[in-house]
Amino acid sequence: MRFRKIHGAGNDFILFTDPGPRAGTDWAKEAERLCARRTGVGADGLVVSRFVSPTSTVLDVDCFNADGSTATMCGNALRCAAWAAQCDQGFRTMQLRMAGVMHEATVDADSVWVTADVGAIQPRVLQTVINGRPTWFDSAHTGTEHVVAVVENVDAIHTEVVGRVVRHHKNVAPLGTNVNFVQHLGGQALKIRTYERGVEAETLSCGSGAVAAVVIATMRGLVARREVTVHNEAGEPLTVRPHDDHPNRAAWVGGPVTQTFEGVLA
Ligand SMILES: N[C@H](CCC[C@H](N)C(=O)O)C(=O)O
Structure with a gap:
């Protein structure tokens, strides 16, 4: 399985793009194994990014921390996923859904921007x-x-x-x-x-x-x-x-x- 090693301003991730159905994959466990700095690839987190349909500009992005826990929001992981989507598909603007929350993204020449909701x-x-x-x-x-x-x-x-x-x-x-x-x-x-x-x-x-x-x-x-x-x-x-x-x-x-x-x- 192919992966990208990618970082958003130093926050580093193992990124899988459209990995197919992979029904049996325990991504949390894979995050723990692959994020290990000595015995794995080494990263702060593991990110799985998929277009919701072949014609859409909406991505579903899952982010797991290095200990296997789920991140409900990760700005840098979203920025990396948007960069990869731009690289693979050419979209400069898109929407990314993480943990059920929709984020906007814009890819410029030297910066990738995403939105974050501000709550309590x-x-x-x-x-x-x-x-x-x-x-x-x-x-x-x-x-x-x-x-x-x-x-x-x-x-x-x-x-x-x-x-x-x-x-x-x-x-x-x-x-x-x-x-x-x-x-x-x-x-x-x-x-x-x-x-x-x-x-x-x-x-x-x-x-x-x-x-x-x-x-x-x-x-x-x-x-x-x-x-x-x-x-x-x-x-x-x-x-x-x-x-x-x-x-x-x-x-x-x-x-x-x-x-x-x-x-x-x-
Ligand atoms: N580094 C991330 C945040 C990860 C959050 C994660 N550590 C958690 O709360 O589970 C970011 O760029 O927004």
Whole structure:
């Protein structure tokens, strides 16, 4: 079976495009096996993308985290699936359905954009001590669970240590959460580090996390409600801007997509 190894601004995936019916495939188990960095292909997640019909521009996209859990939303996986569809079929705009939610996508020369729904926001959902300082996290649902702490310097944080504690905090049980640390760089620019649930590690970028960061930074008055650049560990920033038709309920997130290689499973 052929696959693409592809990343959206450093968030890397094993992507299967139109893999046929494959009725017996346990994709969750395959995600765990193939995402393993040493014994598999290595990735943050496994993505299966299928056109709903041969003539349609609608794709069904399933995303599994490296631990086999299902991601209800993954902005970077959607961006990678849209890039691949453009590459294979030539469509520049399409719709992508993930976990029953429809997303729009646009493929430009150097960026791939997808929409993320913005749901409930809960200020001060939990507090923990970071480097001796009590720090609040706000939550923002952007298709999946995210909490965001605004800090002075994201580079001073032991992301994996704090991320793991917050991810399991009783106030976000039983689902847990993705954990974002955000620094305001001034103007319309943020810097982010994300600990991802399901990968159980820091990833180099996170689309829905970038949207959550912008939602919280806007709520706190740090940035204005227009385009924001979100710098990440990959050094490949994502751009987040409000959706033109319903700016309070959805955002576009865009940035680079890179195919690293294609392969055939043994
Ligand atoms: N990296 C993803 C989010 C994955 C979410 C996943 N970790 C979960 O909540 O299950 C993104 O680009 O939006």
